[in-house]
Amino acid sequence: MIKDVRNVFRVQSAMSCNRFLFWLKKIPLIRRMFPDRLYAASAGKQRLMAAVEALKILGAFAGKFVYLFLCCLLPAMLIREDLGTAGLWQHFLTALFFLSFFGGAFLQSNILTASLVKYTCVRQMGMSARASLAATAGWMHLLTFVTFTPALMVFAALFGSGWWAGLLLSVQMAAFRVLGEFFHVWMWSRGEKQPGKSFWYIAAVTVLALAGAYVPLLLPEALPMERFLFNPAVYIASVGCGAWAGIWLLRYPHYQALVWKTCRAENVSTAAARQNAAQAAFKDVQMKDSDLAAEDAGGRVAAMKGYAYLNGLFFLRHRRLLNKPVKYALGVVAAAVLAGLAGVLFAREAMAGLMAEFPVRFLPIFVFIMYLICNTLGQRICKAMFYNCDIALLRYGWYRERKVLLRNFTIRLGQVAKRNLLVAAAICVGTAAVTLAAGAPLTGALALFCLAVLSLAVFFSVHPLFLYYIFQPYTAQLAVKNPFFGILNWVIYFVCWMCLQIKQPTSVFTLLVVACTIAYSAVALAVVWGRAEKTFRIK
Amino acid sequence: MKLILEEIEKHFGEKQVLKGASFSFDQGRIYGLLGRNGAGKTTLMNCLAGEFPPDSGAFCVEDGDGQRRPLAEGDVGYVLSTPVVPEFLTGWEFVKFFQEINAGKDPSGRTPDDWLDLVGIDAEDRCRLMKDYSHGMKNKMQMLCFLIARPPVILLDEPLTSFDVVAAKEMKDLLIEMKEDHIILFSTHILQLAADLCDEIVLLHHGVLEEVDPSIIHTPEFENRVVELLKEEEGHD
Secondary structure, three states: OHHHHHHHHHHHHHHHHHHHHHHHOOOOOOHHHOOHHHHOOOHHHHHHHHHHHHHHHHHHHHHHHHHHHHHHHHHHHHHOOOOOHHHHHHHHHHHHHHHHHHHHHHOOOOOOOOOHHHHHHHHHOOOOHHHHHHHHHHHHHHHHHHHHHHHHHHHHHHOOOOHHHHHHHHHHHHHHHHHHHHHHHHHHHOOOOOHHHOHHHHHHHHHHHHHHHHHHHHOOOOOOHHHHHOOHHHHHHHHHHHHHHHHHHHHOOOHHHHHHHHOOHHHHOHHHHHHHHHHHHOHHHOOOHHHHHOOOHHHOOOOOOHHHHHHHHHHHHOHHHHHHHHHHHHHHHHHHHHHHHHHHHHOHHHHHHHHHOHHHHHHHHHHHHHHHHHHHHHHHHHHHHHHHHHHHHOOOHHHHOHHHHHHHHHHHHHHHHHHHHHHHHHHHHHHHHHHHHHOOOOOHHHHHHHHHHHHHHHHHHHHHHHHHHHOOOEOOOOOEOOHHHHHHHHHHHHHHHHHOOOOOOHHHHHHHHHHHHHHHHHHHHHHHHHHHHHHOOOO | OEEEEEEEEEEEOOEEEEEEEEEEEEOOEEEEEEOOOOOOHHHHHHHHOOOOOOOEEEEEEEOOOOOEEEOOHHHEEEEOOOOOOOOOOEHHHHHHHHHHHOOOOOOOOOOHHHHHHHOOOOHHHHOOEHHHOOHHHHHHHHHHHHHHHOOOEEEEEOOOOOOOHHHHHHHHHHHHHHHHHOEEEEEOOOHHHHHHHOOEEEEEEOOEEEEEOHHHOOOOOHHHHHHHHHHOOOOOO
């Protein structure tokens, strides 16, 4: 048993050390100091493992001071400035009891939580589950007790209750933690129930813990928590129950089965977790079987050839996914137009005045609105294209050839622009309809407004597609790897936001928008032709 | 025509996978690429297919007149060990599309149905989306790509392992039939398959390529000799 526990510690320590090394190697300036050979079991690694463990323990000691100050003391100091030392001490104990005695103990179980160490040691290396749990859950509880003790002693001494009160609290907290473990393992033994996996259980414990900790701050009088916790009967009962629960846990005979059932590969594998997270990120562009039955009306797609045929089928079979945001946008435009028409019904005069100056006053805002509508749609289309098409075809050399990339880019640009222009056209028609209904004149400024909005639809069709081809951000494992993709998107977002501040005549503004659109489109086509061959690849 | 590899090097972090691999592959021959797990076979194929560039060295194609030019991505047909196909298309649609973008390269005059018949994708399956295809069926679809486009260099990364015996036999016959016009390089761990199909065996060992004496390929000592060579430590003569 002792040998097994020592081995589990070694595995655990090596894992922590490998993780630490992995992250050190990601830091640009210092990565060279940590060569791959350090992963091998060597004297260097032994030293690093010792350093990592020492750091973890030091961090745990320091963390308890920080935790007690931030979570148990600071809220009371901030909310109740009227409290003296005694009142603060009562609130400190209240928060401590609900957060750490109750919440910390009952929210989750260390024994039932799946971990890579338990999985590796018990399921893969065949070690004893009891030894593994002693080295993981047991060690965690011991560490919690040891690291909480000095912090509680210092806080108790500072509040004038004496260091020994802190020690008593630490022992009592450990008893509650053991009771919490007992509750979870006992539930498991009664039909393999895991409350820690139930959303409602977690929500209930969390809400109760937070409410218990902080709602008393709103009461005129603090709860007499010191009297309660240090009441000899309560103290002896809680520590006694903790000791009994500890003995029950030590004698529990089915840990092997428990670890086998709770630690499964899919629960502990970081690769599987990453893959699941990545899959979830693409969930909004996953096809349904019903999408595949989309009808090719009039055989239009069937009559296409080559890349037009490929893209035709793509957009046909992703119609539901890609048209959904368009429908939402059209719905919002329709609602705005209806609101405008309702405004005309109730306040025609005011609406006439508003609509007369609408193009001049609101055009800068439409840069931002069109960004939100069109860029969102464009990004969704790019994501769908990657997930359902390009991730496979980019593995073929012919698909990465320059002329093929430009051909696909232009076909796709047409498809994205078509959808964005539909929304832009609806905005133009809606604005004209409300203007007419309000009795305001259809001026040249309105025509310029419409031209600018249509132009923006094209601009924001080019933008996401251009970014996708030049900064293709996704890996074969569906992770996002290129930070420039996000940064450039933020830059454009910021520029659009800045447009809200522009005060220029509509003609100048429209001219600027049209010129930017033409220039951006030309640059995008040239750069895709020149660079995409190198950049549009699976990372 | 020859495919020439000159001093190809590739590192991943501190690990040097290819350490100046050089070789000359001739048209009309099937080469079996053998190596231990992690030897760099897939890395070499990925470099050849343009998936990622080597750190140094060059891939060239030399025509019958001795004229050399760099290997282009369009020169290579690559069948991946884990086949990837656009899953939103049916098998028939993929073949139709692929034939259209390669119009003029395929003199056979076959229709998509003819091609699908050739690799044994039956009538019912060819109208199903490829997302529902098995590993072997997806592999066949990838193979159809090079059968149609006829690139000069064909790379197959453990291609026949997912086929049933009938399909594997058909694909072997097909490769033998078409080898005259191509340079075919395929990696495998199955020595029997390598011996059956290949004209030459090339070992990738310790990051370099070395040829196995062709005269022993069909002899009883072939297997032992290959294993012996692959077990040799680096720097051993």
